[in-house]
Amino acid sequence: MTTSEPGLSAITGERRQLTNLAYRLLGSLADAEDVVQETYARFYAMSRQQQDAIESPGAWLSTVASRLCLNVLSSARVRRETYVGEWIPEPLPEPAEWRGGRSDGRSIDPADRITLDESVTMAFLVVLDAMTPAERVAFVLHDVFRYPFAEVAEIVGRTPAACRQLASSARRRIRAAQAPAAPASRQAAVVRSFKQAWEAGDIDALIGLLDPDVRATADGGGLVSTALHPIEGAERIVRSLVRLAGRLRDQTILERTVNGRPGLVVQRDGVTVTVAAFQVEGDRITRIWAVRNPDKLRSWMTG
Numbered sequence: 124m125t126t127s128e129p130g131l132s133a134i135t136g137e138r139r140q141l142t143n144l145a146y147r148l149l150g151s152l153a154d155a156e157d158v159v160q161e162t163y164a165r166f167y168a169m170s171r172q173q174q175d176a177i178e179s180p181g182a183w184l185s186t187v188a189s190r191l192c193l194n195v196l197s198s199a200r201v202r203r204e205t206y207v208g209e210w211i212p213e214p215l216p217e218p219a220e221w222r223g224g225r226s227d228g229r230s231i232d233p234a235d236r237i238t239l240d241e242s243v244t245m246a247f248l249v250v251l252d253a254m255t256p257a258e259r260v261a262f263v264l265h266d267v268f269r270y271p272f273a274e275v276a277e278i279v280g281r282t283p284a285a286c287r288q289l290a291s292s293a294r295r296r297i298r299a300a301q302a303p304a305a306p307a308s309r310q311a312a313v314v315r316s317f318k319q320a321w322e323a324g325d326i327d328a329l330i331g332l333l334d335p336d337v338r339a340t341a342d343g344g345g346l347v348s349t350a351l352h353p354i355e356g357a358e359r360i361v362r363s364l365v366r367l368a369g370r371l372r373d374q375t376i377l378e379r380t381v382n383g384r385p386g387l388v389v390q391r392d393g394v395t396v397t398v399a400a401f402q403v404e405g406d407r408i409t410r411i412w413a414v415r416n417p418d419k420l421r422s423w424m425t426g
Contacts, residue, residue, distance in 0.1 A: 134166065137181045139236070141188045146237050147263050148192040149199075150212030150248045152422065158195065162188040182274075189260060189278045196256035207345025209353065211412050212248040213419040214398040215239065217380045239383035242267045245400035245412050248382070250300045254293055261286045262293030302404045304384075310403040311378070311385040317401075317408060318376050318387055324368045326361055333357035334407040344416030347396075360411070388423060395423040 141162060145155035162184055166174065177183045203210055218236045237243060242263075251259050257279050264270040264278065265286070272283040272290075279286055304310065313332060320328035339360045343349035354360050374396070379388045381400040389397035398420060402410035414420065 134163075134180050134184070137184050138163075139238075140181070141184060142236075143238055144185060144263070144268060145188055145192055146215075147242055147248075147251070147267060148189070148260060149195055150252055151419075152213050152215070152237070153418070154195055154199075158188055158191045161191055185270075186274075186278055189264060193256055193260050193279065196259060200256075207343070208349065208351040209340050209342050210252070210344075211340060211342035211414050211419075212245065212252060214245065214381050214386075214400060214412075214414050214423070215243065215383075216422055239380075241383075243382050244304075244384050245382050246301060246304075246402045246410065247297070249412070250297055251293075253300075254296060255289075257281065258289045258293045258296075261289035262297075265290045266294065302402075302409070305403045305405060307385070309406070310401070313403045313406060313408060314385040314387060314401055315378060318378060321364055321368065322371060322376060324365060326365060329361045329364060330357050332406075332408055333360060334404070334409045337407075337409055337411065339363070339411040339413065341413040342416050342419070344418060346417055347415045349413070349415050395420050398423055 138159060141159045142155055145158040146152055149155055149158070165187055166180070166184060174180070215237050217239070241247060251263070254262070260279055261275050264275045265272060270278075272286045275286045275290075276283040279289070281289070305313070317329070317332050319325075320332060335357050336355070337357050337360060338353050338355045339350075340353045341349040350363070354363055373391060375390045377388045377390065379386055379398075381388075381398055384400065385403075386401060387397075387399040388395055389399070396415065396417075398414045400412045400414075401408050417424075
């Protein structure tokens with residue numbers, strides 16, 4: 124098919140929507156890229172007559188991508204059993220800072236960039252990851268992308284009533300897990316204070332910034348050294364931070380937006396080695412997610 128053929132621009136114009144949908148469903152840009160590529164491959168594998176018979180190509184592409192995501196989510200549970208340590212969704216930078224680092228080595232097309240909103244915060248994605256594949260797909264399609272339950276039912280392979288229940292169950296999980304977030308300016312101030320206290324090795328300041336029941340989770344994927352299990356409690360986390368403080372002499376900590384929220388990026392010789400996301404409630408940090416798996420930092424590797 125050439126670029127002059129009718130409908131091609133409309134088909135390729137769906138790429139951003141598909142990437143946004145797949146990332147929210149999978150929590151992995153690399154997997155999202157694979158799903159979008161496979162979706163287009165299936166469309167272009169059809170004859171011209173078959174393509175012309177599709178009443179709404181955009182809806183067809185979204186349906187195929189969603190079904191592929193459902194398959195990936197089902198197999199991901201098996202893959203996670205062999206994953207070394209904790210699995211955290213892939214962190215995303217601001218669009219202006221997005222670096223060329225696709226999983227296939229090519230530069231990232233602006234059309235592939237994810238729209239950053241409340242449905243891609245790290246806290247939100249972590250809750251989504253705890254859902255069953257059917258719950259996650261039904262909730263994201265209906266509540267985030269506003270698909271009618273009749274269409275969700277066709278994708279998930281259940282009745283509209285069953286999909287309504289799945290989305291309702293997912294909503295309850297979201298409400299139970301998420302506390303009201305502090306205003307963005309307050310979050311940024313708390314994260315900045317945390318950065319400064321960590322750099323200074325100020326134990327009292329660090330403890331004051333962490334909720335007593337704070338939980339820190341790291342993801343190295345077995346490729347770099349990191350804690351294999353979550354660390355709970357302000358004092359335990361501070362002890363770990365103090366032990367790591369010596370390494371900061373060779374590293375730089377930068378304030379950056381991570382999945383639309385204030386976060387930190389640790390670099391060594393200009394290369395990103397850790398991306399940290401935070402959940403801030405009031406004036407204290409309640410959750411820390413530190414991604415160190417280099418396979419999940421391709422969009423952050425330099426700059």
